[in-house]
Amino acid sequence: xxxxxxxxxxxxxxxxxxxxxxxxxxxxxxxxxxxxxxxxxxxxxxxxxxxxxxxxxxxxxxxxxxxxxxxxxxxxxxxxxxxxxxxxxxxxxxxxxxxxxxxxxxxxxxxxxxxxxxxxxxxxxxxxxxxxxxxxxxxxxxxxxxxxxxxxxxxxxxxxxxxxxxxxxxxxxxxxxxxxxx
Numbered sequence: 490x491x492x493x494x495x496x497x498x499x500x501x502x503x504x505x506x507x508x509x510x511x512x513x514x515x516x517x518x519x520x521x522x523x524x525x526x527x528x529x530x531x532x533x534x535x536x537x538x539x540x541x542x543x544x545x546x547x548x549x550x551x552x553x554x555x556x557x558x559x560x561x562x563x564x565x566x567x568x569x570x571x572x573x574x575x576x577x578x579x580x581x582x583x584x585x586x587x588x589x590x591x592x593x594x595x596x597x598x599x600x601x602x603x604x605x606x607x608x609x610x611x612x613x614x615x616x617x618x619x620x621x622x623x624x625x626x627x628x629x630x631x632x633x634x635x636x637x638x639x640x641x642x643x644x645x646x647x648x649x650x651x652x653x654x655x656x657x658x659x660x661x662x663x664x665x666x667x668x669x670x671x
Contacts, residue, residue, distance in 0.1 A: 531613035545595030
């Protein structure tokens with residue numbers, strides 16, 4: 490593969506006229522080696538809905554939870570850690586935590602307000618590969634994602650196109666998102 494790139498660069502640098510009619514072909518195997526070298530990729534984060542925006546509260550940041558299970562013996566505020574409500578084995582009663590956030594109020598001052606539970610999410614794309622069949626390029630990958638406690642894994646195959654972005658001098662592959670995200 491490296492020899493192909495060196496030969497191409499040498500040809501283009503020696504003869505500008507040859508560059509005008511230059512054609513480069515990629516095999517399915519070469520495309521799959523390139524994709525394999527990219528490795529698996531993904532992203533994760535935390536989402537907190539702002540249900541108080543209608544009242545003028547914004548720029549909210551989670552600060553902790555108010556542990557209401559100890560309401561009879563005194564409540565305590567715990568640092569913000571996404572965790573589900575649990576059942577206390579000693580009391581057998583449902584444990585209720587009130588999530589707290591620091592928001593900028595309608596008057597511009599900071600206020601501590603109740604907030605919805607934090608929703609954590611992650612996604613990964615694995616086993617990406619190209620297939621060339623019937624004069625068409627297809628892209629297949631496994632997508633695994635987690636939203637809250639729910640895990641989902643699925644494999645999709647979509648048509649794909651390779652284009653050259655002349656301004657950035659990059660070869661781009663873009664699968665149609667409307668077919669990928671159903």
